[in-house]
Amino acid sequence: MSTRVPAFLALACVGFVATAPAHADTDGTGPDSDDQDRIVVNGQRNNELVGPKAVAPVVNTPRSVVVLSNELIEQTGSTTLADALRTVPGITFGAAEGGNPIGDRPFIRGFDSQGSTFLDGVRDIGAQTREVFATEQVQIVRGSDSTLGGRGSAGGSINIISKLPVAGNFIAGSASVGTAEFRRFTLDVNQKVTDRIGVRIAGMFHDQDVAGRDAIWNRRWGIAPSITLGMGTDTRLTAAYYYYETHELPDTGIPYSYVLANAPGTGTIYSQPAMGEFTTIGGTRGTIARSAFYGLKNRDFRDTQVQQATLRAEHDFGGITLRNLSRYGYTNQSYIFTQPDDSQGNVYGTSATAPTGAAATRGDQIQGGYVWRRANTRYGYTETLTNQTDLYGTFKTGSIEHSFSTGVEISWEKARRGTFAVADGRPSTGPRCNAGTLARYSCTSLFNPTPNDPWVNYASDTSTTPAAIARNAPITETQNDASTVAVYGFDSITLLPQLILNVGARYDRFKSTVTPGQTATATSTFQLSKTSNLFNWQAGLVFKPTRNTSLYASYATAATPPNSLVGEGQEGNSLGTAISAAALLDSLKVETTKSYEVGAKASLFHEQLALGAALFQTDTNNARVTGPDNTVEFIGKRRIRGLELTFNGNVTNWLSVFGGYTHLDAVIVDGGFTALTAPVVGSQPARVVLVPAVTTGRQAPQTPKDSFTLSANLKPTKRLSLGGGAYYTSRVFGGYQDNRTATQDAAGAVTVNPATRVLARTVPSYWRFDAQMGYQLTDRIKISANIQNLTDKTYYTAAFTSHYATIAPGRSAFATLNVKF
Template sequence: MRTTSNARRVPVAKPAFLALSCVGAFASGAAFAADGPNPAAADDTSAQDREDVLVTGQREMTPKQVATPVNTPKSIVVLPKEVIEQTGSASLADALRTVPGITFGAAEGGNPIGDRPFIRGFDSQGSTFVDGVRDLAAQTREVFAVEEIQVVRGSDSTLGGRGGAGGSINIISKLPTDRTFVTASASYGTADYKRATIDANYKLTDTIAFRIEGMWHDQDVAGRDAIWQRRWGVAPSITLGLGTDTRMTLSYYHLTSHELPDSGIPYFYTIGNAPGTGIVYSAPLVGKGTTIGGTTGVVDRSTFYGLKSRDFRDADTDQITIRAEHDFGTLTLRNTSRFSHNTQAYIYTQPDDQQGNVFGTSATPPATGSAAALRGDLVTGGYVWRRANTRYGYTDNITNQTDLYGSFDTGSIKHSISIGAELSWEKARRGTFVTRGYLNSTGTEILSTGSTVGPRCNTATVSRYYCTSLFNPNPNDPWVNYASDTSTVGAPIVKTLPIEETQNDAETRSLYAFDSITLLPSLILNLGARYDHFKSTVTPGQPMAATRTYQLSRTDDLFNWQAGLVFKPTPETSLYASYATAATPPNSLLGEGSETNALGTPTSDAAYNTALAVLNSLKIEKTRSYELGAKANLMGGRLSLNAAAFQTDTDNARVTGPNNTVEFLGKRRIRGVEVNASGQILPGWTIFGGYTHLDPKIVDGGFTALAVAGAAAGTVALVPSVNTGKQATQTARDSFTMWTTVEPVKGFSIGGGAFYTSRVFGGYSDNRSAALTNGVITVTPATKVLYRTIPGYWRFDARASYRFSRQVELSVNVQNLTDKTYFNQAYTAHYASIAPGRSAFGTLTVKY
């Protein structure tokens, strides 16, 4: 996750203005840095916008950022490295929990494990960038080489291209600077937490600097049984021409991760066994529970349903970036080229898979002598099926961006502009782990996990450890992979054949332009437009018996734009109104995430013809954002306050139409308000956080096809989707975060964080049914609607540190101070991810 140096020759500015670190369209708020007045208040020009640079870190804004935060008509948050370090964050997910309005979705059956942030109710997994370059592959990202994280909220395809319906995340890398320093830290704590990092920058000559970051991390997970994580990374970079008009930087980033992935806790009910009528909430069971058969037990927060003998996750990330740039007076020409290669392989347990084993499907065992009794079916509840989700694959990306940016005047009107072009090629290829030679009913090779047995749990599957106890699972069970669910012969776990692997390819050609136009000292017009030519191709994996492959391809032309008007009552305050669009074309994630608008994966002539018909009808999902806001830099620029009210509308969502065909009539609407504060309240007292309230609604979820009892096979009745009118999934209505640090005496500081997230829903279902009676199809209304959900929660963290000298500091972090049991990710069905328990670790930091 890194790129090249942003170092450039700049005039020296006063510390507080530099600390504010303008990041324009990607930034908001003051950084946690030195005190001092803000010279921008005296003369707020676009040229100064462009030169707001953190000199102590030699980091400037990206080319598309054409205005300071206070002059940018967008809701944006910058998470500085100081907050990342103070909160003890070690991953992107850790860091983003400090930003209100962001929730995380759990991995799905077809969704690879990795970061899956939701911004304003929209999945932003495919809208994550590193130094402005898309970082598509499914990853669990680290922060050891991260300078700051910029979160853009609202439709922003103009900035980044396809996707970005709810916003995007831009990760800024640590790169060479113009001074020599070394910072090293070592941490140790509970749950066998161990972490070491180093950040060394060497100024080799007046114009050459070299920087390297390194990290080693090893831990168990507090409050969770058996789970562990290990990783290491290194990120060297070198800049030539530092401080001159012509500069070149070469950088490399590598991260290797190994872990036992967490299975989470299954939801307690399915729509088929949920008790009662009306709305029934189905949450994961933690604590005491009673099954339908009357068995009572306790599910501890540490309960792990996976298998140490089977489950694993290995991932590698490699990125090479070359950036060259030259200043032509007030304009700069920059070219950035990046190659990235990401690999991931895993087998992880997805508990229960909606089979009804947890709560049970019958209060009594099967009747003696029945087929179910002879099989030993376990139907009274208290069991969990250990479904195995498997995947291996890689993602390659080559991107080249050319940007011309800077400032100039046309008469009395000032312009801060950026124009550019982007070319990118992406390829994602994936397969699964299988038992060679065994095909299930759909012609797919799978692991032997009981997936061909119905119901999933009986005495035989329990004896093979395919199913385990709800209340007392054993992750050390000696699971064996057999040649099939009924075979007694062991078989190796191997990868699918090359012909069985699915490949996605994409090519993007883009042009974009931005202009921040200062019409008057108090009036700024912000404009942006982008055109993308996006071609996507999928080559589905074929069964072993297939003799040829199929291919589906589609090309979309995307045009997006944004416009905003900023009124400045004073140089350090602004009121703004803005409009922006986003476009998500079919197959935009290339199989690297959960995507409802995929091209299809046919494996036969008939399936190909069907997929081709759907392909020709696919539409681009379009999103529009409207926003009103206010911003202010107070106390000489040391404190930033922002507030916004907004609405985001999405059209053309892919759903089932009234004729049981794929149609693009789905709609979502997200309304909300948010406030943010960051910076210094008083000398020695800093804050970072805010509050977000959302009204996330599925306006039109399309239709659901019900199988008709008593009718010919394939006969369906179309009814409005249960999702229509419901709260958008994976999205919290209310979220609050606040991190604050106080230095009561010189050298000693104490800090803490409070984080709140309201209830989140994973998915919905109901029990409507249809039957054919006397030639008439009758739909029986639902008597209950199941809401799969995780409850809201408060979490508190604390930190204390003592600085012995300018070179040595000792700190102690306590995370989840009250040992709160809560869930941080909700899956559509099946399960939810449980958060770690209380942990503590100390960190010794040495600088010179």
């Protein structure tokens, strides 16, 4: 696929060299307002929730809410949604594993929120790596949140607000260059065509390698035009379109050191990414560089495309507004990326001595020092059609004030995916690195991987006939279809000036159908379908000692039905892919979550600085696990207790801050059971015995106990600004295994032998520091520089269940020239 940037976009960006898109204030002041010299990291101009469901200001909302403004996104040098979200404490990330596609996978309060990402209040299901060039703000609502957004949202939801036409005229953009071949151009133009018509267009081109990583690169571009008719009147119509395209060599990360079978020692053993000085079981010692890339440049790729068309009509009836929003969304992506696989012990090795017998004949590398280049492949697309009608506003019943919102949502979703035919060295004896797989470059050295290896695809792992990489037959593709009909309502009720009751409820009828892929020789398919009726509600009481402070207590629920992610994420409760799964459909349960929260908020210094504190507990029930009789049961439980502290805004007119601290005590209360098989003894047949899962009682994966973020900006003079960031995340676990076994005697008595080793795949804690400087040359021109990962820290952004961890980029720097008109 061509990666050339459309000429009109490139010329436009060069013609309007500027900084990250200038903020167009919703109050109509635009980038040329008189107060533009004030430092704004996330100040009052853009830190309130927007949208029809925002029935109260943040200080009066009985929930933990974080709003990322585009000023903060610009100042921190964030170019993607993931970059921006890393400035928020308590949010971690996962990525492609276990059938999960590549794309944004944030965890909020320990819960996978990949399916709880919204764009202007509309669910955005397609797996993608989202950009921020057309983003006005990002809203994070934490805690069980199905009342606000529907299915899922167990730990919280993310709502991206788009850039749309506003009052006034301005042109702004950016030209950035930096290390690792970093080049980025953005453009943001807002024009008032007539007194009643406004147009806006945002555009972006981005091209870079990845600092500290061999071979990795990514290139993307996008454009987002919009028009509003009836600006400043009671009736408005807005049409918007968004196009985004990416091409990249995806990063494969670093393999873990050990598997359960070869982990040295006893007790709890941490299997961390194999990095730095490393010695294999066979005694080979070497150094693994942070730049080590285990993929293949002539095989691995990722291409994505996103298109969204939105039509929004609004009419004001005094203090009440009727709004209807319709959106068609289409995403597609295709990729082959290498998982540096550790599953057969290739990294550390399984024997200190050389192989013998058949293993020697195959040339098995059992003494360690190798990595299998497992090919993960996927292609597919999603289509969505959503219509939301909202009625919202304010009214009074006697002395009681109401700020309300009610609405109806109807949506249709479709996701279809398949895989590529790739021979990547999967011999019948398992993915062992041996002479054959090394000769075909399906395995590589742990210490000196070569991404330029001349890998060739063959018709099969045993064939000598080269074959083009092609999609498997259409009948092998899996399709998911879903429909939702929902009604919802919210009310912020001011009982007294000091007492506010906030309530909300939502009912969803969610139906999903899966058509599983079949073998290439199959002649027919079948479908599995499930309808779930979901009711969720929330209630909170706010006490206001003063106008700008509040104390609150709240309760909220969430519901995650079977097949909630429609094939665009890792399903904890799928409908199944075999006809035999039909017998389970009636027993499938909705996973339910309850959140309890108390907190305090304050808006200080003339509403320039927002502070928040929250204590919470989230309980999840009905998780799908293996039951004590070795069948699927819905008995899994998880509990997360935590503390959150947040700060956001201007401390003085020369210092602004954003960030906070989060402590999470995330425990898997009941992980179900694990089946152990006692082998045959004499006339006694093999017997299966169930033992509690190794995860029970352990820290939940992807959930650090402690995290801290601080983004600060200091303005010692009118024109000079100095800033930086400090970010800390404690140890994160990916998954657990143990070596319990079962044996039986001649009488058939089964004994469970306790574990001598518990393997925990994990990544260590880290601190990361950033720096930023800006200088206002004139009222229209500004230059700035960002240094990210200032100390060149080696750290990891995700710990997967097995195989590998994602490594973060090294130190990078870029300079930006900013112009505003």
